[in-house]
Amino acid sequence: MxxxxxxxxxxxxxxxxxxxxxxxxxxxxxxxxxxxxxxxxxxxxxxxxxxxxxxxxxxxxxxxxxxxxxxxxxxxxxxxxxxxxxxDAELRPVVRWLPAESITFDLEHLTTATITTPSRIRPNAPVQRALELLGDASTVRIVSYAFNEGSLDVISERTKAGDQRFEGVFSSDAIDAIADDSQLRRQLRELLTAESATVRIADEPIPVAATIADSVVHLFLRDDTGILQASIDVDEPEVRSWADGLFERYWDAAEPLTIEQL
Structure with a gap:
């Protein structure tokens, strides 16, 4: 030694x-x-x-x-x-916000990850990074405890145009939050009519906010109070395999969301 x-x-x-x-x-x-x-x-x-x-x-x-x-x-x-x-130097500032209880891949697979943090000039930078990925992807899968307005806008537009295939499984709280807003509820109803879009609702809590945009996996990182601190995205087969498995586990246990439920 x-x-x-x-x-x-x-x-x-x-x-x-x-x-x-x-x-x-x-x-x-x-x-x-x-x-x-x-x-x-x-x-x-x-x-x-x-x-x-x-x-x-x-x-x-x-x-x-x-x-x-x-x-x-x-x-x-x-x-x-x-x-x-x-x-390690790159991940050190954000590693404490990674959903450790859900991650089963080795963190060495994040060595090539893109880390996006809010700044005074771009306080919404992590969300904007997610929207960029959504705007370029032809296939999107999301498993999440939230469904923000910006993502709903991009996904609705691209699925309606036939440019994207979308599958999403969300917690009931995430769907309830959209249903409480008349405009967002209308957008979600329109999304459900798209041939290339399917949404399911999970009864159990979902501890992560993960998006699979083509081969890229994107995670929102929040602190214990729920404040968005960063996002991380990476194009690595091991991380993609983990994200696919996570999505499928919640997808299989969830129920299809119908227009009548909104």
Missing amino acids: ESALAEIEFLALSANRVEALGYLAEEPRTRRELVELTGASQPTLGRILRDFEERAWIERDGSTYRATVTGTLVSRGFGELVEILDA
Whole structure:
């Protein structure tokens, strides 16, 4: 363990070392090429290459250097560690709002996620991000404790035009909130008449607000008081599989919503 940590520290203390090993793991290169790619001085690069040779991470063939099998493994592993730490830095501000009780996939699948948070200039940014995804998707599935006006607008318009197929399963509270507003109730009634739209209502509480827009999964993240703090969306097969399973579980247990119920 200590020797491994020492090697991690050896690489981490120099961006030039990380870059040089990464470039050599890609393909053989000369010292001149490495100087141009890393921006390191000739003396600095000379020390780096000697250190790499001592560790058997690289080998020399005339004026060309190449990464060994172990050197390539180290470079790839260190790169993955950097990606994980970058993702941690991105997720750290919002991870406490993720629906941990519902998530069964490894959070490493969120390393490429887009995180959208409100700002003073764009206080509604998470909702706008969701509307962008809805506006581009040809198939949409939603499982949620809420159905906001903006989403209803976009979905109604696109299903009516034949540009989108929609399936939604919502908590009874979400449907009741729409039914209490005459204009939104009318929009929902129109949505139910669209051939490409189906809505179901769940009796049990739904703890998440998840949208599957084509292959992208979008989640609204709220704090304990119900205030929207962020949204996160990602195009990853593992997350998509989780979201599909979540949707289908609530969908199968829900009842179709009919116009007469509104």
